[in-house]
Amino acid sequence: xxxxxxxxxxxxxxxxxxxxxxxxxxxxxxxxxxxxxxxxxxxxxxxxxxxxxxxxxxxxxxxxxxxxxxxxxxxxxxxxxxxxxxxxxxxxxxxxxxxxxxxxxxxxxxxxxxxxxxxxxxxxxxxxxxxxxxxxxxxxxxxxxxxxxxxxxxxxxxxxxxxxxxxxxx
Numbered sequence: 659x660x661x662x663x664x665x666x667x668x669x670x671x672x673x674x675x676x677x678x679x680x681x682x683x684x685x686x687x688x689x690x691x692x693x694x695x696x697x698x699x700x701x702x703x704x705x706x707x708x709x710x711x712x713x714x715x716x717x718x719x720x721x722x723x724x725x726x727x728x729x730x731x732x733x734x735x736x737x738x739x740x741x742x743x744x745x746x747x748x749x750x751x752x753x754x755x756x757x758x759x760x761x762x763x764x765x766x767x768x769x770x771x772x773x774x775x776x777x778x779x780x781x782x783x784x785x786x787x788x789x790x791x792x793x794x795x796x797x798x799x800x801x802x803x804x805x806x807x808x809x810x811x812x813x814x815x816x817x818x819x820x821x822x823x824x825x826x827x828x
Contacts, residue, residue, distance in 0.1 A: 689801040693816065696743055700795050701820040703740035704750075708791040708822040710735045711752075711776060715826035716783045729771035732791070733762055737769070743795060753790040754782035765793075776826065785828055792821040 718725035745765045752760040762768035776783040795818045
């Protein structure tokens with residue numbers, strides 16, 4: 659009888675100690691999975707944007723053709739492929755073969771940009787030229803809130819880079 663009284667509440671303490679560790683593991687697994695999903699989606703979106711631009715080169719700017727694309731078209735293509743990625747946190751740079759950069763910081767500022775890309779200057783839209791689209795995304799993770807010793811509950815940011823180089827086909 660005495661032994662039973664002395665063990666009262668021990669199962670609650672054991673559950674609490676094991677529960678804290680279990681909750682941390684579950685939240686960590688979810689946040690790491692969410693980060694991996696955002697990184698994969700970002701890489702896919704940048705590749706799709708570069709692929710889209712690579713099929714609209716010099717042949718699309720010739721008289722009689724109306725398939726040339728603008729910076730806004732490429733930005734919209736990236737945004738439509740980046741499901742779950744906040745475009746207000748996504749910085750994109752379009753780079754021509756001659757090294758000219760067109761920054762979209764953040765991406766949503768370029769949705770209405772009517773500048774033709776890749777441009778015809780320096781023969782940057784020629785067949786066989788390489789165009790590059792690179793992006794930087796700030797992923798906000800709730801995992802930093804759970805870190806021991808954190809001063810205030812803030813979401814931590816991790817920067818995910820992605821880049822794709824494509825050859826202009828025609």
